[in-house]
Amino acid sequence: MRSSLEALVVENLSKQFGGLRALDGVSFRVEAGERFAIIGPNGAGKTTLFQLLSGMLPPSSGRIFAFGKDITKLSAHRRAALGIGRTFQITNLFLNLTVLDNVLLALEASGLTRFNLLRPIYSYKDFLTRAENILNQWGIWDRRNFPVRSLSYGEQRQLEIILTLSQNRSLLLLDEPTCGLSPEEAKSFVSMIRAFSREFTILLIDHDMDVIFDIAEKVIVLHFGRVLAFGYPEEVKGNPQVQEIYMGRSNESS
Amino acid sequence: MVFFINQTINGIVFGMLLFLLAAGLSLMLGIMRIVNLAHGSYYLLGGYIGFSIAKHTNNFFLACLGGLLAIGILGMFTYKVILEKRFAREALGQVLITFGMLLIISDLCRWIWGGIPLAIPKPQILQGAIYFGKIVFPLYRLAVIIMGGVILIFLWWFQERTKYGAIVRAGVDDDEMTQGIGINISFVKTLIFSIGALIAGFAGVVGGPFIGLSTGLDIDILLLAIVVVIIGGMGSLWGAFVGALLIGLIDSFGKSLLPELSIFTIFATMVIVLAIKPSGIFGTK
């Protein structure tokens, strides 16, 4: 019934926290390989939406389909296994572990090696080679034994993306990936994401409008938990309602 | 029938004592996220101090006052000098420190008052009993039940009607935020910890004529209070009350009907509640 061309279908999704309706009847579709952005003022429900999509919170009502499968009731780790990867707005890396350890944990997540109680982790040549390849691509292989804590903030944000990439996920949920980055860092981030292959479908939240309009092919605007507008970037940009809620925002923009 | 009613009365009385402890524990857990493993020790030490005062002055109410004040001050001191410091920020650190206090207080009590179980004599005016046919309802136990209710009302008033209580309910522990509304959060936390300790010490004296004082009671009663908090829900006053009555009754009936397995019935209750609602009956999250 669902076309396999659709990476994500969200049907009438709602989330209630006590008296607060954080999301109200949100529906949209994302095609495979598409770059899809979710924008809206603070409190509009963007992060709640991500929590629901990644499986960290259960919805109050509504359904979610990923690659044709109903994932509404699946836990976070099962969705990850299905191909949904996520980065976090506030860096959620293993700060006290080394860069290499972080990547290894991402790699170990598939397959059954994580149940191997005896064989030393660093003896897995396959993992080490793959880690080396990925880290080399990003130029941090030489710092693989440093704790992640010692990396610069920009490098940590990069590592967030690296972890997701190393896992062969097909649907990437990027939660404010350029948050806290300098303009140059943000620019290089954007080119990096633009260079991703079409095997990845990307859902993106960000406050930086330049980033959004550089990457997104479709944009959805959330306001008070509801879909306010949806369409191509230029359409959304030109939408008077959207402009209204953002006019005030541009004065206090980050 | 008589048996049933007697056990019920005993269960409710014991439940009241547990409520006093559990309420303090729950308050400390709810706002300050402190697991005070020395809470049972506060009970025991308060009781012992009350015992000594009663022995020397023959005045039960003075004993109550003494136990209450002594432990309240101990609690205040413990919080300000030790638990507020940076090394005690994390849960594990607090657990270890309060557990260390448990060990120290437990040994001190045994040192000073000996290992033989002691009891505090009931006050004169509460010596009698009310008779309903074949049922004997000791006045003292009635007084404890009433007192438990009074304290419940007091704590409810504190939590719902005072600004300190508002902070407890909001679960706020952000210094800057509360300073902005003119409240010194450190003062509130110290106050709460002291009140919790004070009530525990008071309970120790009140429980003196009923369950006595002995080595090991500190741990026994701490565990029961913890089970009450787990069942009732962390940070919930009603949870502490309902849970305490429940455990009090189960303990009372359990000990008389299945003495070898009474602990197991309490454990089973905890497991069942956790299976149905992991955050406790009145718990949130």
Add this chain to the structure above:
Amino acid sequence: MKNPKLPIAIVIILAFLSTLPLFLPPYYTGLFSLMIIFGIFAMSLDILQGYTGLPSLGHAAFFGTSAYMVGILNVKIFKGCNFGVELITGILSAAVVASILGLIVLRSKEVYLLMILMASSMMLWGIAFKWRSLTGGDDGLPGISRPDLRPIHWDLGSTTHFYYFVLLFFIVAAVLMYLVVHSSFGHTLLGIRESETRMRSLGYNIWLQKYIAFIVSAVFAGLAGILIAYYNGFVSPAELHLVTSAEVLIMVILGGAGTLFGPAIGAGIIILIKNFVSGYTEHWMIILGAIYIFTVMFAPQGVYRLFRQFLQK
């Protein structure tokens, strides 16, 4: 990456441990046996606490259950030692307790977990205390015989021979635990300790990993329990008591949570202090309480790390 001084240190320590009965009086050989047994116990808790990040004040549950199994089989059923059966039953019983407890307990949040484990272990204590017919109540079960290892000429009645017996188990257990902690599985435990949400979004079923860690930790605690039964020659509810859980917990913290060998050293330190203090006063509990408070105030990362930092200077 690894400190080159470490293998040297290991060799020195092993040499010391293997030869100490030659130059120490039997009393101290016996004391070291006790230290080694608690070393195994402490390392097992470290898997749970230091590596997975699940602190427990109820670890005596596995230690004591296993010890009681040995006691019951040895004293009541075999009326003598059947080592093979006792060994397997002891370890299995610890694993069974863990597999049941784990189902109930591991869904709870941090603070709850600690309290529930504490309560559960004391429940077991209460059962052992009350069930006189099975466990001997607070008198315990005296008269446990040590294994008869014929045809090997090892008389475990001798302090020295028993010490080597225990040392052998310690080395095997230490090697196994070292492997577990450095394995892929052990690696994922670190991830859980550092960030559970990250692990979930990476695709890990963290409940399952914790459950396995819980059982593995219990198995080694159970091994220690078997050895303590033979060491003491009796078993009593003390092996299940909160104070025992507390002693092993402070051994882990004082030694250094998450270092595996730190807790073994912590065990040695606590046993030595306890032994020394008990010679002068009955009030060991006050000293233990003070150790608790001082460790948190002055050495929360543990002696092992302090020593390593000191070596690097």
